[in-house]
Amino acid sequence: MARGLPKKKPIKGVKQIVLVASGKGGVGKSTTSVNLATALKLLEPQKQVGLLDADVFGPSIPLMMNLNESPILNEENLMEPLINYGVKCMSMGFLIDKKSPVIWRGLMVMSALDKLLRQVAWGPLDYLIVDTPPGTGDTHLSLIQNIPITGALLVTTPQKASLDVTRRGAIMFKKLEVPIIGILENMSSITCPKCDNNISIFGHDIDKLAEELDIPILRKIPLYEEITESSNSGKPLVLSVSKNQYSDIYTELAKDIIVFLTKQPINTN
Template identity: 65%
Template structure:
């Protein structure tokens, strides 16, 4: 079996690759990935940040980053990432007609993933944030088996169904020996418009999952209409309202990711 596994090979020009993942769909992976990437650029403007959307069937990055053009090709026939907010982006959504469904079998999906991994001219990237699809299937295995992953961030809501599926994802990454940077507890509650107190919506404790898998809750992100509204407009909340509580939470999360990467570099 080991003989048939692909060989891990770096992406040319990319120093660190961080996956944003969850076994469960609808927990806010793309929102997390977009705000993480833009936060990293705000915190360290001298660094080169990339954002790769590997959700072939439901790409969200074009909408959330307000990028809708078709990439140009270099003289070497490599795709040039589209850029907004200082972040270089690549997504299958750039390569298909807007609104068109992707009706492909597994082999075609893997070929598309290979194209996104090996046929993009990133030039020089310090942090490549990879937004992954829901589940623990072919895409995740292919990423781990083909490229060196510095770490993975797990996203979940404080809800039993989401936590249980996220736990399965965590076990998968542990078996594949991918370092877990930590957990983002998304939609952790809503702020009361009258008294500003936090109202829990799901009532579950994500910190118990973090303890069980030997990691930490990096940040709790509330359910806030402005996060959704800004994402739908193609302006991440850290750009749209940099001084709001939610933007500060995302930047604090970004600082923890930087600290994790710096610890790797320092041995």
């Protein structure tokens, strides 16, 4: 089987690649990707940060990063990523009509993903954050088998259904020897507007899962209305609400990622 796998080829000019993944949809993975990429740029303005929307069927980065233009081609016939908030972005949403569904078979999806990876002028780039689609299927396998992944951040919510799928995703990454950075728990609790007590509406099973898989829980993010509002407005929470307990969690998450990345090898191509 090893002989049949494609040889991993670095993306020219990209030093480190982080996958933001969840087996289940609707857990806040894209919101995490956007705020993580933006927070990395805020913390290290001298570094170049990129954000790739690898969800071909349901791209959300154009909305969350307030980008609506079409990419232009440079002299090397490569697409120039669109830039907002200092982050280089690429998404299938930039290339199709936003009201048109993508009705493609698997091979067409893999071809499109390859173009988003190889036919974009990403470099120079210190960090590339990849917002992956739900599941553990073709997109994830293609990414893992074709490019060197520095690490994967698992995003989940506390419900058992989400945790069960997260477990499968973690096992996949371990089998394919992708380093797992840690787990981010979204919707961990909600603050009562009358008494300010935190209420865990979905339970605490994530602690058992983390212990079972020997993966650290990096941060827990409560339900918070302004997280949704910032995503819908196209301005990440770390910018729209630059200093409060919720935006600070994303900033601390970015610091966790930086610490992890400093211990990992860097692509020099």
